[in-house]
Amino acid sequence: MARWEPGARERMVVAAVDLFTEQGYDATTVAQIADRAGVTKSTFFRHFPDKRELLVAGQQVLSRLLAEGIAEAPRTAGPLDAVAAGLGRASDAMGQLNRELGPRLKAAIAASAELQERDALKSVGMAAAMTSALQARGVPDPIAQLASELGVLAFKRGYSAWLAAEHDAEGGLAPYTAAALAELRAASASLS
């Protein structure tokens, strides 16, 4: 009797973040997460290899969207304009659930060395995806690598600003990552 249903994945993520907040990451088991989400352990394992991956489950999707946005930017777009297109594509995929869970997720990561490591690797993965997509457009090294690092920074800074923007409760992430990238572009000009 499979208990699979639409929304199970989201319910597991919410349950996990709640439990991590209540009792800590280390003390939380897959069985507890499944129970709180109203799914079986086998449903959990159909979605995630373990509890750690659950927290970074969006990584592959984000990396794919970043790369697609870069690939589909106009041929005349410069490296940072292509990165801006990738950020826009990825930002549009982040909905209110991400925003609502964001602060608790950040707290859970801050409280666990293991999650910090996994989160750091997530940034590496996003940068690598963007670098490959830029290189495929003919952007030479190290410009491709540098533009990707700006993209990762812009994503992180924009995401933090979005979580903090209480006056804009309904707004999406995209304007925040776009503003962060513009700010970093200006900073880059002032550095050189």
Add this chain to the structure above:
Amino acid sequence: MARWEPGARERMVVAAVDLFTEQGYDATTVAQIADRAGVTKSTFFRHFPDKRELLVAGQQVLSRLLAEGIAEAPRTAGPLDAVAAGLGRASDAMGQLNRELGPRLKAAIAASAELQERDALKSVGMAAAMTSALQARGVPDPIAQLASELGVLAFKRGYSAWLAAEHDAEGGLAPYTAAALAELRAASASLS
């Protein structure tokens, strides 16, 4: 009967990298590392909390040197010149042992998801140390953060170039990180 002696730490690192290369990271135990290095397990644990930390043991030292170099750069130095001073200080601490072990260490990291995560967090730590040191000089955000990311990239790229420079077997790391930072500075100018 303590078997502590000068060089024990280096012997443990060499033994660990050798064992990781021979049989993989997961299959290697602390007991095997201690045995190969000719020390007791308690000596191992006086130096390192576990086998994973052994591979990133230099991180705190590198972060401290980066921050010191930035703090002691001339007051008139711009953000990237201060980063260059930090890179110089940190690079000078990397000796022939680092160079000799580098390729095997890289291979061990590439073969282990756990080590990749730890290595990614190492970069985050280095960037944070540089950002704090730049902010203490009055460099505003996000310029401090961006300059630090350039510093981390320069360190990584310079380190890779150093490992690959077989024609310069006796040379130190510093010229390689300096050249990498200069290249990234030029790339930054072309981006904006």
